[in-house]
Amino acid sequence: MASLDINDVTKFYALRDGQRFEALGCVNLSIGEGEFVSIVGPSGCGKSSLLRIVAGLEEPSGGEVVFDGIAVAGPSSRRGMVFQEYALPPWKTVAQNVELGLKFRGVPPKERAQIAQRYITLVGLQGFEHRYPRELSGGMRQRCALARTLANDPDLLLMDEPFAAVDAQTREILQEELLKIWGGHLTPQRRKMVLFVTHSIDEAIFLSDRVVVMSSRPGIIKEVFTNPLPRPRADESRSSPVFLEARDHLWGQLKSETLKAISQAVED
Amino acid sequence: MRRWRRLLSLLALLSIWQAVAGYVLPSRSPDAATLLPPPTAVVGAFIDLLKNGVILSDAAASLHRIVIGFALAAAAGILAGAVMGWWPAIGRLVDPLVEFLRPIPPMAWIPLGLLWFGIGDAQNIFIIFLGAVYPIVINTYTGVRGVERTLVWAAQTLGGRRWQILCEIVLPGAFPLILTGLRIGLGVGWMALVAAELVGASSGLGFLIEDSRNLLFTERVLLGMVVIGLLGFLMDQVMRVAQRRLVAWAER
Numbered sequence: 367m368a369s370l371d372i373n374d375v376t377k378f379y380a381l382r383d384g385q386r387f388e389a390l391g392c393v394n395l396s397i398g399e400g401e402f403v404s405i406v407g408p409s410g411c412g413k414s415s416l417l418r419i420v421a422g423l424e425e426p427s428g429g430e431v432v433f434d435g436i437a438v439a440g441p442s443s444r445r446g447m448v449f450q451e452y453a454l455p456p457w458k459t460v461a462q463n464v465e466l467g468l469k470f471r472g473v474p475p476k477e478r479a480q481i482a483q484r485y486i487t488l489v490g491l492q493g494f495e496h497r498y499p500r501e502l503s504g505g506m507r508q509r510c511a512l513a514r515t516l517a518n519d520p521d522l523l524l525m526d527e528p529f530a531a532v533d534a535q536t537r538e539i540l541q542e543e544l545l546k547i548w549g550g551h552l553t554p555q556r557r558k559m560v561l562f563v564t565h566s567i568d569e570a571i572f573l574s575d576r577v578v579v580m581s582s583r584p585g586i587i588k589e590v591f592t593n594p595l596p597r598p599r600a601d602e603s604r605s606s607p608v609f610l611e612a613r614d615h616l617w618g619q620l621k622s623e624t625l626k627a628i629s630q631a632v633e634d
Numbered sequence: 635m636r637r638w639r640r641l642l643s644l645l646a647l648l649s650i651w652q653a654v655a656g657y658v659l660p661s662r663s664p665d666a667a668t669l670l671p672p673p674t675a676v677v678g679a680f681i682d683l684l685k686n687g688v689i690l691s692d693a694a695a696s697l698h699r700i701v702i703g704f705a706l707a708a709a710a711g712i713l714a715g716a717v718m719g720w721w722p723a724i725g726r727l728v729d730p731l732v733e734f735l736r737p738i739p740p741m742a743w744i745p746l747g748l749l750w751f752g753i754g755d756a757q758n759i760f761i762i763f764l765g766a767v768y769p770i771v772i773n774t775y776t777g778v779r780g781v782e783r784t785l786v787w788a789a790q791t792l793g794g795r796r797w798q799i800l801c802e803i804v805l806p807g808a809f810p811l812i813l814t815g816l817r818i819g820l821g822v823g824w825m826a827l828v829a830a831e832l833v834g835a836s837s838g839l840g841f842l843i844e845d846s847r848n849l850l851f852t853e854r855v856l857l858g859m860v861v862i863g864l865l866g867f868l869m870d871q872v873m874r875v876a877q878r879r880l881v882a883w884a885e886r
Contacts (some may be wrong), residue, residue, distance in 0.1 A: 421790075422790075423787050440790075441791045442791075443793030445791060446791055447788065449787070451782075453788035455806065455807065457807075457881075457883045466794075467792035470789070470792055470793045470795070511788075514788075515792070518793060
């Protein structure tokens with residue numbers, strides 16, 4: 367039974383002039399089993415920083431992240447992460463990339479190849495096993511990165527604006543594929559926990575069970591919105607009245623924060 | 635066409651050299667002719683030394699030393715650069731030392747090398763090592779530090795341990811710069827070797843030059859210089875090809 371609790375997490379950086387740069391205020395959030403939670407917020411609100419803290423890549427300045435009853439002290443393969451920039455080493459083929467986590471964990475080569483093949487097929491990259499990342503489109507690269515993370519079978523999937531760098535059409539297709547892979551049609555017990563950071567309100571509504579709205583810097587949680595959009599979701603969901611209502615509401619919440627973030631950026 | 639033009643400039647140089655050294659200088663004085671023999675005399679010296687095997691054994695001696703010295707410098711340089719770059723605490727400790735020693739030209743070590751190792755291979759290899767090692771350390775260090783942060787993050791969240799990430803992500807990612815360091819190191823090492831052989835060897839191309847100068851065989855001095863230049867050029871070409879082949883992924 368996996369669980370994630372973010373307790374009073376704060377983050378600030380020391381600036382050269384001795385001042386503090388506050389990235390995150392005080393964040394509290396719990397994610398239940400099989401839950402898909404998105405975080406939306408204006409640029410610079412610390413949402414990516416929060417995700418890295420949950421991953422164990424950054425230490426919080428205060429508070430703690432508790433995963434499965436244990437305080438997070440560093441990165442772990444049980445908390446897999448997908449990055450906006452794909453983070454695929456260009457000298458490794460698709461198959462080598464997908465096998466990487468298994469190799470790190472000491473899975474023997476033969477088994478490694480079998481598992482990798484299964485996930486390559488799952489994300490629709492069969493036939494591209496021996497291609498290098500530069501030979502793939504942005505959408506295919508992100509599929510490869512997703513397969514690599516899933517091959518480790520993590521309990522928690524952290525996604526940092528994974529579809530921000532692909533075009534709008536590909537983005538919608540990838541969202542649908544992600545839901546299919548995650549198991550939008552399954553019972554929550556059979557799904558992984560997902561924490562998904564995005565700029566896009568539409569993406570958050572289409573994907574998640576709950577949407578967390580963050581304030582401009584220093585980021586605190588402004589609202590946790592429980593998404594009434596029924597599952598399973600498909601293309602039609604995007605034009606349903608429930609979807610549009612949710613979008614209006616979230617945009618109302620986010621607009622004032624975005625305006626604040628813009629004026630902050632001007633000041634900086 | 636461009637290749638043609640480059641050959642043309644070389645040909646022009648050779649003709650002027652031949653004209654000056656073959657006709658102008660001998661008509662002035664016999665001493666001047668000794669100072670600069672014509673290309674034909676250099677070719678003659680080449681044929682002579684090829685027949686008695688001197689040029690081959692001297693080239694072999696020099697190559698033997700550069701191979702050993704360069705291999706040692708590559709091993710030590712990559713290791714030191716990787717450790718300094720991947721464990722910043724060690725890097726901060728060692729960096730001032732490297733920065734202090736680096737500006738000392740390898741040639742400045744020759745007297746000390748002679749005291750420590752005497753005349754011969756050990757001294758020459760020591761000087762090659764000192765010439766080659768710094769570019770390799772610095773480039774490896776820079777390469778390791780420059781590996782994309784998200785690649786390391788991704789590897790960490792995939793469960794990689796620190797040394798696994800070093801082997802799978804950081805060293806391959808730094809490889810283009812490591813190869814650049816090796817190429818520069820080989821060039822500097824070759825120059826350092828010739829300098830070391832001028833004063834501290836009884837074989838090798840540097841020794842051939844110095845020995846021929848003592849005997850006033852100027853055409854052999856020039857021959858030695860040409861062979862040193864050619865071998866250096868060839869080694870650099872080999873490194874260039876290796877660079878292109880091995881890091882094709884780094885090209886956009």
